[in-house]
Amino acid sequence: MQSALSTVARGTAFEQRSLHLLQDCFSMSLRRVGGKSDGGIDLLGWWWLPLSESQSSSSTPSTLSRRRIRVLAQCKAEKKKFSPNYVREMEGVWHMHARSHSPTSPIPELGTVALLLSESTFTTATLTRALGSSVPFLLMHLPPPASLPPASPDLRAENTLGEVGSAFWNSALGGAHGLLRGELDVRWERDSGGGGRPGLWCRDKRVQSWTPDNSLGACADNQFGGVDQ
Numbered sequence: 298m299q300s301a302l303s304t305v306a307r308g309t310a311f312e313q314r315s316l317h318l319l320q321d322c323f324s325m326s327l328r329r330v331g332g333k334s335d336g337g338i339d340l341l342g343w344w345w346l347p348l349s350e351s352q353s354s355s356s357t358p359s360t361l362s363r364r365r366i367r368v369l370a371q372c373k374a375e376k377k378k379f380s381p382n383y384v385r386e387m388e389g390v391w392h393m394h395a396r397s398h399s400p401t402s403p404i405p406e407l408g409t410v411a412l413l414l415s416e417s418t419f420t421t422a423t424l425t426r427a428l429g430s431s432v433p434f435l436l437m438h439l440p441p442p443a444s445l446p447p448a449s450p451d452l453r454a455e456n457t458l459g460e461v462g463s464a465f466w467n468s469a470l471g472g473a474h475g476l477l478r479g480e481l482d483v484r485w486e487r488d489s490g491g492g493g494r495p496g497l498w499c500r501d502k503r504v505q506s507w508t509p510d511n512s513l514g515a516c517a518d519n520q521f522g523g524v525d526q
Contacts, residue, residue, distance in 0.1 A: 311374035312339050315414045315439060318460055323497065325368055326508040337390040340370035344410060345508050347499055348480055361499075363507060364405070366476060369394060370412040379415040381426040384434070387411045391432045408433065408476045416441050424465060433470035438462040464495040 312329055319325040319340075327342035347361035371387055373379060391411045398409075410433045418438055419427075427434045440462045464483050473479035480499055487493040497504040 307374045308372070311414075311416055311439075312372045314442075314460075315370070315372050316340055318439065319370075320506075320508060320510070322506050324363070324504065324506045324508055326510050327368060327370065336393075337371065337386060338369050339372045340368065340412075342368050343406075343508075344368050346477070346481065346497075347504060348407065348477065364407055366407050367398075367409040368412055369409060370414060372414045374416045376417060378417050379413070379419045379423050381420065381423045383413060384423055384426045384430065387413060387434075388430060388432050410435055410470055410476060412437070414439055418462075419465070428465065428467045430467055431469055433476045434465075434467045435470060436465045438464070461494050 316327050316329060319327060324345045325342060326345065327340040330336075330338055330341050344366040345363040346366065348364045349361055369387075369391060371383065371390075373383060388411070391409065394409060412435045413427070414437050416439060419436060424436070427436055439460055442460070466483065467475075469475050471477050471479065471481065471483075481504070482498045483495050484498050485493050486496040486503075
């Protein structure tokens with residue numbers, strides 16, 4: 298019983314750590330929905346990105362309005378390597394959501410991304426399956442805190458970014474014909490201490506993290522009409 302409880306506690310702690318990291322550093326506003334009736338989803342919400350209305354736009358990330366993508370996330374705090382079975386499971390969850398979801402908000406959404414977060418590394422078979430999938434996938438490896446390198450003396454948000462071991466997305470998400478239309482890149486950012494972390498870039502500019510929840514309330518409400526989850 299104690300082992301089962303510790304496994305649940307570890308999973309809950311990892312979900313909370315993932316949620317805060319994604320909100321603080323990757324422009325995602327999420328909530329936990331874990332439980333027996335979670336439908337295979339641990340975190341649900343939005344990804345707010347500076348995407349242009351058309352690919353021919355000459356706007357920069359700082360002048361583009363944030364547009365939202367729905368996020369379906371699963372968090373796996375396991376010691377064994379992340380199996381491709383989880384990718385297949387998430388593909389089923391994504392398709393089930395696509396069939397049952399009917400947007401009711403006047404705020405448009407660009408689509409839905411399947412996000413997989415793992416404390417353990419991804420196997421080659423897992424990456425092969427995800428990268429070849431027609432479902433828009435983002436995979437992030439968040440190593441356990443004990444295995445992280447010494448923190449950089451930068452700001453808290455920069456230290457939080459250091460908790461990302463690696464990040465991968467497939468062409469259905471990041472490709473020219475994918476959900477992001479090839480406008481964003483994941484780049485490895487090195488710090489002065491010799492470490493590094495993945496960061497989001499748009500048109501050779503680093504994307505600053507932003508969500509309506511962290512904006513000045515009235516401005517966010519007027520621009521986006523709030524966030525419905």
